[in-house]
Amino acid sequence: MPSKDLAIGIMFLLQTVIGIHGNFSLLYYYFFLHHMESRMKPIDLILKHLLIANSLVILTNGLSRTMVAxxxxxxxxxxxxKLNWFMLRVGRAMSISTMCFLSFFQNITLSPMNSCWNNLKIKDSKYIDFSMSLCWLLHLGLNCIFPLYVLHALGNSESKNITRKRHLGICSVVDYGTTMGSVYIALVVSPEISFIMLTVWASGSMILVLYRHKAQVKHIYSSKVSSRSPESRATKSILLLVSTFVSFYTISSIFNIYTALFYNLSWWLMSISDLTSVCFPMISPFLIMSQNSSISVFQFVWIRNTKSSIIKNI
Known part of the structure; x- marks a missing residue:
């Protein structure tokens, strides 16, 4: 095995193991929460869909590239x-859409009573599930066309007549020149960039609302504890998650544009592009954990009880 394949394989393996551990741990927490309580918080429902989408990206892109390497x-x-490419596209689209939905939901929730957003506040969690389910169905429908152009990279009898293909790891895509690349950018990359820009706008509006609120109640907090005020913690949480999301998915979208427009892409470029696309799904659950003390307490108790049961069985 070439050293470059080994190095990339180890990197994809680390991303996959860390990402699956983080996302599945949080999913277990939310399913436990759903089992113990009759209703979950709306933000927890949104985060649950984000974790499912992240897991799809990691299992399709991270795991497949590890096996290829x-x-x-x-x-x-x-x-x-075909199935792997389809689930990757759906998972990536849902991850980006859910982050945008989360930003707008937080923005509307934090908006003052006299704001124009006040009438849009969601008071029942069932509307969250309906909206997210509708979003899943939309992306399943929009992305069903792309697997039709996916071929096995090793080739078979059905693909012998294809003269021009783009090799993308385990799969190849039929290349119809700049026309297909333009369609891909219009239907896939442009919506992704639009959602990213909307997320930035919604998060910026949120931070502005929190800053104004902090200024209004500044006299309540002493200078010593002002840095630990609820507004400061919420602002840091928003900035951390959104900046990570925007950074990695913007870079990944740029790589996707380059991949769609240019032929004979280098092996290193394709590997870096795939590594970048898995970064946010891998990191995001740990960012969520770091900002939610109840999750950390839950994990500590769960790990402690697991260790205790193991010791008793020994």
């Missing part, structure tokens, strides 16, 4: 390639 490409046939 370690020489297991022969395990994939054309059907698996």
């Amino acid at each position: 370690f020489g297991l490409k022969y395990l994939f046939n054309e059907l698996i390639c």
Whole structure:
């Protein structure tokens, strides 16, 4: 195995293991919360959908690229390639859409009573589930066309007549020149960039609302504890999650534009592009944990009880 394949394979493996551990741990927490309580908070419902979308991206992109790097490409046939590409596109689109939805939801929730957003405040969590389910159905429908152009990278009898293909790891995509690239940018990349820009705008509005509120109640907090005020903690949480989301997905979208427009892409460029696309799904659950003390307490108790039960069985 070439050293470059080994290095990339180890990086994808680390991303996959860390990302699956973080997302599945939080999903377990939310399912536990749903089982113990009759109703979940609206923000928890949104985060649950974000974690599911992140897990799809990691399992399709991270796991498949790990297997390819370690020489297991022969395990994939054309059907698996199509399914893998389809689930990757849906997971990525849902991850970006959910972050945008989360930013607007927080913005509307924090808006003052006299704001124009006040009438849009969601008071029942069932509307969250309906909105997110509708979003899943929308992305499932929009992305169903792209697997039609996906082929197995090793080639088969059905793809022998294809003269021009783009190799994308385990799969290849039929290349129809700049026309197909333009369609891909219009239907996939442009909406992604639009959602990212809307997320930035909503988060910026949120921070402005929190800053104004902090200025209004400044006399309540002493200078010693002002840095630990609820407004400061909320602002830091928003900035941390959104800046990470915008940074990684903007870079990933730029790589997608380059991939769509140019032919004969280098192996290193494709590897860096795939590594970047998995970064936010891998990091985001740990950012959520770091800003939610109840999750940290839950994990500590769960780990302690698990260790206790293991010791008792020994």
